[in-house]
Amino acid sequence: MQLSKPLQILAGLLLAVLVIFVGLQSWKTYVERQYVGIAVRDRDTMTVEGEGKVTVRPDIVKISLGVATEALTVREAQMGNTKKMNDITAMVKQQGVKDEDIKTENYSIYPRHQWQDNVQRLAGYTVSQSLAIKIRDLDKIGDILARAGEFGANDVGGIQFTVDDPSVFQDEAREKAIADAQDKAEALARQLGLIIVKVVSFSESGGGYPVPMYDAGIPAYAVKAERAPAPDIEEGSQDVTVNVNVIFEVR
Numbered sequence: 001m002q003l004s005k006p007l008q009i010l011a012g013l014l015l016a017v018l019v020i021f022v023g024l025q026s027w028k029t030y031v032e033r034q035y036v037g038i039a040v041r042d043r044d045t046m047t048v049e050g051e052g053k054v055t056v057r058p059d060i061v062k063i064s065l066g067v068a069t070e071a072l073t074v075r076e077a078q079m080g081n082t083k084k085m086n087d088i089t090a091m092v093k094q095q096g097v098k099d100e101d102i103k104t105e106n107y108s109i110y111p112r113h114q115w116q117d118n119v120q121r122l123a124g125y126t127v128s129q130s131l132a133i134k135i136r137d138l139d140k141i142g143d144i145l146a147r148a149g150e151f152g153a154n155d156v157g158g159i160q161f162t163v164d165d166p167s168v169f170q171d172e173a174r175e176k177a178i179a180d181a182q183d184k185a186e187a188l189a190r191q192l193g194l195i196i197v198k199v200v201s202f203s204e205s206g207g208g209y210p211v212p213m214y215d216a217g218i219p220a221y222a223v224k225a226e227r228a229p230a231p232d233i234e235e236g237s238q239d240v241t242v243n244v245n246v247i248f249e250v251r
Contacts, residue, residue: 045200046188047247050181052173054240058161061141065092065148066106066130066155074109077127084152085129091151092133095144101134130155136164166240173242174204181246194250201247 065088069081092102107129114123135141141159148156163169189196 043200043249044194044251045247045249046185046194047245048181048185048188050177050179050184050244050246052176052178052180052242052244054169054173054176055237056163056169056240057237058138058163059136060162060164061135061138062158062160062162063133063135063141063145064105064130064156064158065133065153066128067152068126068128068154070112070124070126072124074125074127077109077125081127081129085131087151088148088153089131091147092131092144095135095140095147096137097133097135097140097144101136103132104129105132106130128155161236161238163238163240169240170242173206173240174244177204177242177244178246181244185246185248189248189250197249197251199246200249201245203245204242205245206241206243 067081067084067088069077069084071077071080089102093099107127109125109127111125112123113120115121133144135144145156185196188194
């Protein structure tokens with residue numbers, strides 16, 4: 001039996017509505033599955049920020065010790081530079097620094113030129129080498145810096161106090177940040193007459209801490225000088241800070 005034209009139009013409209021409804025329901029299910037743990041628009045939510053801070057004392061220091069040697073030939077510059085760097089390395093090890101905490105971070109050879117009678121002439125060569133050293137006994141810092149100059153170091157700097165394993169303090173700071181956010185959320189919920197249902201989203205930032213720097217320069221003429229007094233190096237304290245952003249579902 002063939003339907004009349006008006007009924008055909010009505011049936012077509014009903015079918016179109018059904019298709020749209022099924023499509024919307026499918027999309028809603030897909031969105032809910034894809035965004036588990038993320039605030040969905042049809043939820044009543046409130047966003048709260050929390051901060052956690054832990055003050056720590058640095059337990060290691062990183063320094064750079066280098067030597068630049070000038071000579072007429074590459075061989076002479078290399079021999080002189082190698083002797084000084086080997087002596088510095090041996091001294092550092094005698095101070096209790098382990099092999100795994102000593103790393104060569106630069107070695108370069110380059111020519112030196114000078115102008116004479118408006119002509120650029122080769123004046124010799126410079127060999128430069130530097131070590132990155134991690135010192136775990138902070139009481140040894142001053143002695144190592146003082147003796148580095150005695151053994152010929154003429155490029156000393158980049159002193160950086162830090163924490164060998166910051167993850168422990170980051171975990172502690174995160175716990176404080178989450179507790180801070182929860183306290184704020186509970187207080188806000190009471191004031192607004194709401195009930196917290198659950199956490200629907202969480203994000204974190206920070207986890208770092210400022211690194212104080214101390215740069216020490218030992219001029220080349222100090223190589224043959226008498227032993228210099230050990231400088232007082234203060235490591236101070238540093239803050240490990242974590243900030244969190246928490247979205248709570250409320251009713």
